[in-house]
Amino acid sequence: MMNVPSPPSLELLRQIVVDASRALDLEDQVDCIVRHVHQAVQVAVCSLYLVDSQQQQLRLISTIGLNPEVAGRLQLPIDKGLVGTIASSQLPLMLDHASRHPEYQYFPQSGEQAFEAFLGVPIVYMGDTLGVLVLQDAPPRRFSYEDEAFLVTVSAQLAGSLLAWTQAPTPRTADSKIPRRINGIKGAPGVAVGQLHIIDSTIRVSAIDNPMLTEPEGELSRFHAAVALTLEELTDAHHRLQSLVSDEVLEVFDFYKLMLVSEELTSAPEQRIRNGESASSALSGCVEACAQTFENMLDPYFRARAEDVRHLGCKLSNALLGACASLPADSTDIVLTGELIGITDIAQYAPEQLAGIICMQGSALSHTALLACGLGIPAVMGTGTITGLMEGAAVAVDGHRGFVDLNPSPLLLKEIQQAILQQRGNEQQFQAVIDQPAETLDGFQVRLLANISLLADIDAGLARGAEGVGLCRSEFTFMVHPNFPSEEEQYQNYRHLLESYYPRPVTIRTLDIGGDKPLPYFPFQEENPGLGWRGIRFSLDNRPIFMTQLRAMIRASAGCRNLQILLPMVSRVDEVTDTLMLLDIAMEQLQQQGLALDRPKLGIMVEVPAAISLLQFFAPHIDFISIGSNDLSQYLLALDRNNARVSSRFDHLHPAVLHTLVSLLEQAKRLKLQVCLCGEMASDPLAVVLLLGMGIKELSMSSFNLPKIKLLIRNLKQGEARQWLQQALLLDHEKKIRALLTSALKERELGHLLSFGGPSG
Numbered sequence: 001m002m003n004v005p006s007p008p009s010l011e012l013l014r015q016i017v018v019d020a021s022r023a024l025d026l027e028d029q030v031d032c033i034v035r036h037v038h039q040a041v042q043v044a045v046c047s048l049y050l051v052d053s054q055q056q057q058l059r060l061i062s063t064i065g066l067n068p069e070v071a072g073r074l075q076l077p078i079d080k081g082l083v084g085t086i087a088s089s090q091l092p093l094m095l096d097h098a099s100r101h102p103e104y105q106y107f108p109q110s111g112e113q114a115f116e117a118f119l120g121v122p123i124v125y126m127g128d129t130l131g132v133l134v135l136q137d138a139p140p141r142r143f144s145y146e147d148e149a150f151l152v153t154v155s156a157q158l159a160g161s162l163l164a165w166t167q168a169p170t171p172r173t174a175d176s177k178i179p180r181r182i183n184g185i186k187g188a189p190g191v192a193v194g195q196l197h198i199i200d201s202t203i204r205v206s207a208i209d210n211p212m213l214t215e216p217e218g219e220l221s222r223f224h225a226a227v228a229l230t231l232e233e234l235t236d237a238h239h240r241l242q243s244l245v246s247d248e249v250l251e252v253f254d255f256y257k258l259m260l261v262s263e264e265l266t267s268a269p270e271q272r273i274r275n276g277e278s279a280s281s282a283l284s285g286c287v288e289a290c291a292q293t294f295e296n297m298l299d300p301y302f303r304a305r306a307e308d309v310r311h312l313g314c315k316l317s318n319a320l321l322g323a324c325a326s327l328p329a330d331s332t333d334i335v336l337t338g339e340l341i342g343i344t345d346i347a348q349y350a351p352e353q354l355a356g357i358i359c360m361q362g363s364a365l366s367h368t369a370l371l372a373c374g375l376g377i378p379a380v381m382g383t384g385t386i387t388g389l390m391e392g393a394a395v396a397v398d399g400h401r402g403f404v405d406l407n408p409s410p411l412l413l414k415e416i417q418q419a420i421l422q423q424r425g426n427e428q429q430f431q432a433v434i435d436q437p438a439e440t441l442d443g444f445q446v447r448l449l450a451n452i453s454l455l456a457d458i459d460a461g462l463a464r465g466a467e468g469v470g471l472c473r474s475e476f477t478f479m480v481h482p483n484f485p486s487e488e489e490q491y492q493n494y495r496h497l498l499e500s501y502y503p504r505p506v507t508i509r510t511l512d513i514g515g516d517k518p519l520p521y522f523p524f525q526e527e528n529p530g531l532g533w534r535g536i537r538f539s540l541d542n543r544p545i546f547m548t549q550l551r552a553m554i555r556a557s558a559g560c561r562n563l564q565i566l567l568p569m570v571s572r573v574d575e576v577t578d579t580l581m582l583l584d585i586a587m588e589q590l591q592q593q594g595l596a597l598d599r600p601k602l603g604i605m606v607e608v609p610a611a612i613s614l615l616q617f618f619a620p621h622i623d624f625i626s627i628g629s630n631d632l633s634q635y636l637l638a639l640d641r642n643n644a645r646v647s648s649r650f651d652h653l654h655p656a657v658l659h660t661l662v663s664l665l666e667q668a669k670r671l672k673l674q675v676c677l678c679g680e681m682a683s684d685p686l687a688v689v690l691l692l693g694m695g696i697k698e699l700s701m702s703s704f705n706l707p708k709i710k711l712l713i714r715n716l717k718q719g720e721a722r723q724w725l726q727q728a729l730l731l732d733h734e735k736k737i738r739a740l741l742t743s744a745l746k747e748r749e750l751g752h753l754l755s756f757g758g759p760s761g
C-alpha cells in the first residue's frame with residue numbers, strides 16, 4: 001500500500017506565503033513556491049507554468065522532478081494539452097492515468113512520460129489566468145482532495161504577488177529595454193511621451209548614516225545651513241510658479257515651509273545632534289519618525305502627508321550633502337520619475353520642459369498631483385516601486401487612464417504619438433465650438449456646466465465654455481484646509497466663485513464628506529463608510545458646521561443671485577425640511593445684520609435609490625434635482641466605486657442604471673423638476689447619447705471634457721439618440737450597449753471622441 005502523506009497544514013500554507021513574499025524576484029518566488037509545495041505534498045514532480053499573454057503560450061518556469069534543463073525554455077500552447085486545458089478552462093484537473101486523457105501531449109525533452117498521476121490547478125487573478133501549478137507522480141493514482149484543496153489555496157494566495165512580478169521584469173532577467181505597462185492611479189490628465197529623469201529620493205533620505213564629521217557645534221551649523229538653503233529653494237520655487245498656478249496650489253509651499261520649521265524636523269534633529277549623532281543620521285531618523293506618524297494615521301489625507309515629509313527630508317539631506325539632482329538647464333520632454341516627486345522637484349523646471357510625472361508612492365490626494373493638474377502636466381501616481389529603470393529611457397505617461405508605458409515599442413509609440421496628435425487635432429476642433437451652443441442638429445439644446453472642486457478649477461471652466469457651475473464639491477476646500485474653514489474663509493471662496501461666473505448659475509453642494517472623502521481633522525472610522533455618516537447626514541448632525549456653511553453661501557450670494565444650494569446623499573424628506581428650517585434661520589440672522597438677500601434655489605442630489613422612490617414627496621420642497629450617477633450606480637448595483645476588485649463590473653451603462661434613469665426622468669418631468677446630471681456619465685460620450693435620448697437638458701462635468709461633449713452633441717440629432725436609447729433598453733448587458741453605441745458613433749465619424757477620457761467628472 002502506498003504511503004499517502006497527511007494533508008499540508010494551515011501553518012505550512014502561511015509559511016509558503018511568507019517565504020514567497022520575501023522573494024527578491026519572480027524566479028526566486030516561483031522556485032520558492034515549487035520547492036515548498038513539492039516538499040509538502042511529497043510527490044515526484046512539482047512544476048509551475050506562467051502565461052505569456054503576448055505570445056499566447058504557457059512557459060514552464062520552475063520544476064522539481066522534470067528535466068531541469070527545460071525550465072524557462074519549454075513552451076506550450078495556451079489552450080492545448082493538459083496544462084493548456086487547465087489554463088483556458090480555469091478549472092483544476094485531477095487524473096490517475098494522464099496518458100489516457102485526450103488532451104495529453106508528450107514532450108520528450110521534459111522527461112514526463114514516466115508520470116501518470118496528475119493534478120493541476122490554475123492560478124487566477126481577478127478573472128485572468130496567470131499560470132498553472134502542477135503535481136505529478138509516477139504510478140497511476142489519484143491525488144487526494146486535500147491535496148487539491150491545498151494547491152487551490154496556495155494558488156489563490158499567491159496570485160496577487162505573482163501578478164506584481166509578472167508586470168515588472170526582475171533584475172535577474174530584466175532587459176531594461178523591454179516594453180512594459182505599469183498601472184497606477186490617475187494623477188493629472190493628459191498623454192505625453194518623454195524621457196525618464198529619475199529622482200532617487202528614498203535612497204537619499206534613508207541610506208544616510210554618516211559618521212560624525214565634526215564636533216556637535218559644527219554639525220549643528222551644517223544642519224542650520226541646510227535648513228536655510230532648503231527654505232531659500234522653497235521660496236524661489238514659490239516665486240517661479242507664482243504667475244503659473246492659483247493661490248490655492250501655492251499654499252502647498254506654505255505648508256512645506258511650516259513643516260520645515262516644525263518641532264519634528266528642526267528641534268528634534270538638533271537634540272539628536274547634541275546627543276552625538278551626525279547631522280545626516282539625526283535628520284534621516286527624525287524624517288522617518290515623522291513620516292511614520294503620518295503614515296499610521298487612519299485618514300488618507302494625513303497619510304498622504306508622509307510623502308511631503310519624506311520629500312522635505314530629501315531636500316534637506318541633499319542640501320547637507322551638497323548634492324544636486326537637476327538635469328541640464330535646457331533639457332526638454334522630461335518625465336520626472338521617482339518614489340517621491342515633490343513640488344520642489346517640479347518647480348526646478350519650467351513647465352514646458354516637463355512632459356510628465358510618475359510618482360511611484362504618490363496618491364491622487366498628494367500635493368504633487370494637485371500641482372501637476374494646475375500646470376497641465378500629465379501625471380500617474382501610486383504605481384508602486386518600478387524596478388529596472390534607466391535614466392533617459394523612453395516612456396509614455398497616460399494621466400487620463402492612470403498607466404505608464406516604459407520603453408514603448410515603435411508600434412505603441414506610433415499609436416501614442418498619433419493619439420497625442422489626435423488629441424491636438426481634437427483640441428483644435430474643441431476650441432472652435434467653445435463659444436457655440438450645445439445644440440443638436442435637430443435643435444435640442446443642452447446646458448453644459450462645469451464641475452468644480454477647488455478654486456483653481458474656476459478659470460478652466462470659463463475658458464472651456466461652461467455655462468455655469470453644475471456642481472461645486474465644497475468638501476475639497478475643506479479637505480485641503482488644516483481645520484474647518486471659518487465662515488469668513490468660506491465666504492471669500494464662494495464669493496469669488498459666484499462673482500467669476502455671474503450671471504451664470506452656480507450650484508454649490510453642501511459638505512459631502514464621509515465615504516471616500518474623509519476630513520483630515522475630523523477622523524472617524526466606520527465598518528461600512530459608503531453606508532455611513534455621509535453628506536447631509538453628517539451636516540445635520542453637526543449643525544454649527546452646517547450653519548456656518550449655509551451662512552457663508554447665502555452671504556456670498558448677496559447681489560449675485562446666481563447661487564443654487566445642493567444637498568448630497570439625501571434619502572429622507574425630513575433631511576430637506578430640516579435644511580429648509582436652518583436656511584430660514586440663516587436668512588433671518590443675516591437679514592437682521594442688514595444684508596439684502598434672496599433665497600437661493602434648493603436642490604437635492606439623486607444618488608441614493610430611496611430618493612427616486614420618494615421624488616413626489618421631495619418635489620414640493622425643492623427647485624431642482626441633480627443626478628449623481630456615480631453614487632447612484634454604486635448603490636443600485638451594490639458595487640463599491642473605489643474597490644479595484646469589482647471595478648471591472650462598475651459601469652454606469654449597466655441596464656439597471658439606464659432603466660432607472662429613464663423612469664426617474666419621466667417622473668421628474670411630471671413633477672416639473674429641473675434636472676441636471678453631474679456624475680461621470682456626463683463625461684462619457686456613449687452615456688451622453690443615451691441621456692440625450694432621455695431628453696436631459698443639463699449636464700455637468702469636469703471642464704476638461706466640456707468641449708468634447710459639446711462637439712458630440714452638435715453632431716447628433718436628438719431623434720436618432722432617442723432611437724438608440726430604445727434599442728439599448730432592449731439589451732441585457734452593458735457591453736452590448738457599449739458596442740451598439742460605439743458603432744453608431746463611428747458610423748457618424750465621431751469615433752475619435754471615444755479614445756481619450758478626461759479626468760473624473
Ligand code: PEP
Nearest residue numbers: 607628629630631678679
Ligand atoms: C456622484 O455621486 O455622481 C457625484 C457627482 O458626487 P460625488 O462623485 O462627489 O460623490
Ligand code: MG
Nearest residue numbers: 607628630631
Ligand atoms: Mg455622490
